Amino acid sequence: MTTIVLDHRGGTIRATIDDEPSITVGDLASFVADREREHPRWVWDDTSWWYPQLLAARVQVERCFDLRLCHAILRRSHLTAESSIARAPWSSWDRPRKQAVAPSGALFDFDEPADDANEDPLAEFREQRAAVAGSAEPSRIELLLAAESVGSLIAAELTFAGLPWDATLHDALLTQILGPRPGAGERPAKMQEILERLRAALEAPSANPDSPVELLKVLRGAGLNVASTSKWELLQIEHPAIEPLLEYKKLSRLLTANGWAWLETWIVDGRFRPDYVPGGVVTGRWATSGGGALQLPKQIRGAVVADPGWMFVVADASQLEPRILAALSGDSAMIAAGAAGDMYEGIVASGAVDTREHAKLGMLGAMYGGTSGESGRMLPRLARAYPRAIGLVEDAARAGERGEQVSTRLGRTSPLPDAAWLQTQRDGQGELATPATATIARSQARSWGRFTRNFVVQGTAAEWALCWMAGIRQRLTTLAAGRWFTDSAHLVFFVHDEVVVHCPADQSEEVARHLREAASAAGRLLFGDHAPPFPVTVATVRSYGEAK
DNA sequence: GTACTGGGCCAC
């Protein structure tokens, strides 16, 4: 495969094709469009700098290698711990990405850092190749780097395409729930009504529930014995103020998080274009910035409406994390519990626990490190029925408590705790330790253990999701048969274990099949030919609100 | 005015 390394240092774009001397590139978009016919691998410092401008010029690329993202993985991976990259001092390759994409798709104009001159992409690429070649398991880390890189392409394409959003419908929804849009500094009519009821119930005519501190004082003044103003605590109390207060909070949340201001800021030309940040979470999950894309409330998903003649195919991986844990640990009993369909039902059928709800609580507790309530009570039963699976997360937790690192299936490795953490451990364990410092140290160690416990599962699930999306993208490209990607079925939204594809209505059945097949393929990529099934729930809908 | 923190709640 041809490799083309692009370099934009000094304001000039140069390209190195395989090992030939580099050439100067005049027009980037036409150069890439021309060379793309050979299906090369594009190597560049940062997809979020290069790719949005290519997409804006209607140039899509098939594959790339994002040096910054891959550097971050290689820097810490236990599979490449002996490489020059892992041993090198901190450099500009270790910085977070330098470019962000505005909602409009335009690039923000950031100043180039002064030390950019040291970022020779060709040299870095060769070092990264050497790190992979010298790895104990090159195929795993290779797959991870490929998946991370294609993820960066998908992220840019998601932003470019945008999630179809009906602003008129959203406005109607807000008006129905909150009342008509109020003037500046006013509350919507329905919120104001509820506020009056709340004030009457508390006998506090000027109480402002938007201030937690003030609200707490008012609640206590009214004789309510609460330590906070949070929902879960208020729900336990009987008082005429509780109902209007919770209702007020609900409407207030809608107004502030996804109200008219959000609509005006984030919906441009009928599309929601959040900025996706691949690798933005330590575990390898994506982050997003802008518009709260990873927390679109179910309440407003009705405003996500497909274009005329188009549909959404919405797919989410069923019980992804417990299935990942089963596959990761090779626990045949747990794999068997998930083989027939609903994994939690399978756990009940095996006799390990009595109800589906208990199975779910217990598994979540095992993966998060929960100890209290039903969740904690279920753990010993699960540990008896599934010793390898539970053993894997327990081992990860113990490693974290000792300050050690853990890794995902493909070799993404957790960070080390910082110096303050280590000092607290020494303070709690040394000769000068007191019961108080020992307690603090234990609590802190357990907390880091919960992090590493979750890291292996969440991080491997993120790897599965990347492989799934890469497979989806590849299949949809074939389906597009040469059309520009947004003129055919294409991804428009992603959140951890769920994707939305926007497609012409007559493609929806084929798309659904591709989503399922890509899920199985992702399982095989991570866990080999005998991987357990990764079922997906698929819904074909006109509006996102109809899914699930 | 900006920067930061805590409380709270949304998502997976």
Next chain:
DNA sequence: AAACGTGGCCCAGTAC
């Protein structure tokens, strides 16, 4: 107010 992981983002309140 957390318990029990990963996040983003809003508001109030405070420091500067």
